[in-house]
Amino acid sequence: MTAVRCVDLCKTYCQGDQDIKALDHVSIEIAESGFVCLSAPSGGGKTTLLNAIGGLDIPDSGEVYVAGQRIDNLSKGALAELRLRQIGFVFQAYNLIPVLTARENVEFVMQVQGVAAADRHEKSTAILKEVGLEGLEDRRPAEMSGGQQQRVAVARAIASKPSLVLADEPTANLDSKTSDELMELFTHLNEHHKTTFVIATHDRRVMKYARRLIRMLDGRIVDDIDQRAA
């Protein structure tokens, strides 16, 4: 079963007088439970591809399928619903809601999903324990380290039990030890929950965790490596 399928995606941005091709006829397929890294230098198109897969950005042409459903032609509301139920996001700068505690940040998404209060509490406790934040549930982001904040972001991303997690430079603000811990957490979640991970990065240490590495340059896929075989 295919988790993500992109067919001939094109996306062009205008920057001043110049047209920049962020995606240039990109086609990929990612299997369910995949663990994929998108690697590219800055401006290579990895974030644009991630945004297109996540329904945050609509490509100029081409088709995007998530769990078999075509999403590039969905309305804004339907895309929001898709992201809420099926896709988890982890961002470079953690992007937690600063006035909510770790637990509340995780529960917030569940509340929007309509999960009952008692269930929310139970699930958030379990998820925060799974990501290694037991005992820190009532701390606000400002009271946590970068690594801990990113773990909260991961917990928030998996709170809705999504089939797909998209992570954009998740280790960019972390030291090497914390980066490794985060990637081990991703690996653990991928193996135990069968969640598909697509990670955009240019960090070589992150790439080594991926089973599949897709290299991009100037909006095109230039390499697609099965790292298990390598």
Next chain:
Amino acid sequence: MSIVLRLAWRNLWRQPRRTWLTTGAMVFSNLLLVFMMSLQFGMYGLMIDNTLQVFTGHLQVQAPGYKDDQKMRQTVADVLPLADAIRAELGSDRVAARGWAFALASSEERSFGIGIYGVETVFEPQVSNIPGLVSDGRYLASNDAAEIVIGKVLARNLRVAVGDELTLLGSGVDGSFAAAVVNVVGIFDSGVKDIDRNIAEMPIATFQETFFLDGAGHQIAIVADNLDAVPEIQSRVRSVLPSDGDLLVLDWNELQPGLKQAIQADMGSNFFMYFVLVVLVAFSVLNTQLMSVLERTREFGIVMALGLKPGRLGRLVILETAMMGLMGTGLGIVAGGLLTLWFTGNGLSLPGMDEMAAQFNLPARMYPEVSALSLLAGPLVVFLFTMLAAVYPALRLRWQNPVEAMRAA
């Protein structure tokens, strides 16, 4: 408490100084509105009571057309028995029959045209405060005495004092020549020059005899305990009127249309001021909420990326505004209510207000009147405008693209 409520509440206190400043503006305007409206309503009540208690009363029984023409022949027949019947029906002494005629009043030195009221000497003090304003001499003693009380200005103009005689010349109800000689027994000082210059009162029986009214009069004045009781009294008085007659029972608004118009004009100008105040507060809220939304653009982009629909975010902004608005409304009502209550007991007097107040039949010291309307109307309008001010920042989120929002600094 729901996370959304917690989030909204905590968002308010991200910038506590800004929230307090905006809430403070709401509290101040609500305080001002509660106090000013209470003072205004209290002033109107006093204005109406004081104006009506001078002479008019809350209700009058008259012949049709008399209010506009005041012709001698538009009479109320058997006015004294009718006044008795009304007193019996209402169980109140605040009912008095009157007659009115124009006459030339002459002293030894001068003559002036004046309006003369024939009054029931026992009951007139119950419906008018003129008898209580006699500053020299006394008020009329009996219904058939040949005596008169006149205003201070008229006494000065005629150059008469208590004990002097006046000759009255006029027309009787049948058009015949009417004349009487009466003793000045009292001089009143109402403070209203028109009344003090043009009005005189004499006993009703003497008046009826002088002007050949044969038991008739021109009006029966009735005073109610308060304005709210007027409609009920009006219908009870109607039930006492003879079924074959076509007498009218006019209320204070029909008798003194200018009074209501003056109040409405004053309300109009005051409400314009209140409106300006409310709009200023609304702009302050708009500014606060817009700033609050703009500085959280990136955060909103993130939660939209997580799957929150813009409408839900808009509702969050509305909820934050409602919380701030409720705080401003609650504190404003309490502060305004306490301030008003204090002045309700102690009154408010501004330097130089005495003369202006007298022109409107108001005392020099004003007393606000606290009511549910004066306490809630202003703050509710402020709250409504506060919520309206949140609509634009909330709607703005609908057009926000999550990717662009996340790029915001």
